[in-house]
Amino acid sequence: MGADMTNTAKVALITGSTSGIGLAIAEAFAAAGYGIMINGLGDADQIEATRAKIAADHKVDVLYHPANMLAPAEIEDMVTQTRTHFGRLDVVVNNAGIQFVAPIEEFPAEKWDQIIGINLSSAFHTIRHAIPGMAAQKWGRIINIASAHGLVASPFKSAYVAAKHGIVGLTKTVALEHAKEGVTCNAICPGYVLTGLVKAQIPDQAKSRGITEEEVIQNVLLAAQPTKQFVTVEQVASFALYLASDSAAQINGAILTMDGGWTAQ
Template identity: 65%
Template sequence: MSTIQTDLSGQTAVITGSTSGIGAALADGLAASGANIILNGLGDADAIEALRADMAKRHGVEVRYHPANMLKPEEITAMVGFGHQEFGRLDILVNNAGIQHVEKIENFPDEKWDAIIAINLTSAFHSIKAVVPIMKAQGRGRIVNIASAHALVASPFKSAYVAAKHGIMGLTKTVALEVAEHGITVNAICPGYVRTPLVDGQIADTARARGISEEAVVRDVMLTAQPTKKFVEYDELVGLMLYLASDAGASCNGAAFPVEGGWTAA
């Protein structure tokens, strides 16, 4: 009989972009399985503190917050060091931070391109670079990059986002090969549309870029790509995260895991 469990008691997880949306849901799921948590992200200081305290109380784990700016490599490195110093180990890194901008390529602002590439792709490079020596010394680690269905397929008006997410997939595969013999796995979760604050912003931007209503964006642009015609639920991502973070997912490495209702099946 299998004895594999998803109990993460005593482990430490750093989740970037985890003060809201997908990141907050993933952090909560990891905490529910016993992991100590380093939250990171933007937002009102009081709201972040309330999230931190509530998560710690409900799950009986330690939860800390680090305000690292994903545009600043030195702060990303400091965040990883902070997590290691606080708990003496760092077992799980989740690269989730991301931003979006929707616009025709000829009108795409240079500064938006630079910011999206930096936050959605380059920040993951810096966090992985900082955490791999720690995980190698431990002889075990789990790195999960939150990519997107757009790491596998493209959509119009999202040049920077699609480029960054394709880059995340390449980074995932490359690092997976480098660390495979050290008990470390690196995988990517590729969600379809989840009703997050980021997606809400995309709805308005896409409506403007395409000259259609926001209702038409949801019906004819977003969910038309997902055969289920439903947004992906947070819990569906959490379940996969726990599998990949635990011993159950030990032989999954360098892989993309689409969670998008069949979008990329065609």
């Protein structure tokens, strides 16, 4: 859209938004009229098709930045490019994340570094560069996608659980630092979300365990979730959109569970 759009509408930057939860969040913010910066991995043609579709469906300006979440200079460039193009940055959603599962004594050191880098340090770098502009305009929203594993642990996920607990601490600290400037920082902690990544694991799990796919869903994936239902990507997205609204101005430093009761146990 034209320059009037870029100067008046709010702008959201969402990391890890070429698929899954991040893509649903990008869609929800675009539907609400935000200019959008997406970021993430994938096939270049597919990413361009996704970007163009969001822009066309919602008649908003959508950009893509390929920043590697392990490269602080690329993250800085992504924030800079967002500001340069749109003239502002109002909402940052730190969603990029990866997983690896192994007992700690067998956990590869390079996997630890990669998960801490992508799931935790990338959020630090994004926030660090986004905050000055938000503070200057006296309005900003930082939304960190943590996990139920930001509050409780599961075996064999040492790096992921450590990173998500770290995100919880980072969220609280950032919330305190800029509270008087209209900038809030909160974390959403979903339980198991039915993403493409999770769906793909179900047949493999069924095969390796010798049980049905339905049994994998109920007894393995949703074992900890009292509702026995997955969180949907749309539910996470609408929660993020609410946290970005003026109604949520006094929600700050909150660690918000969305896990069907998992962490209530």
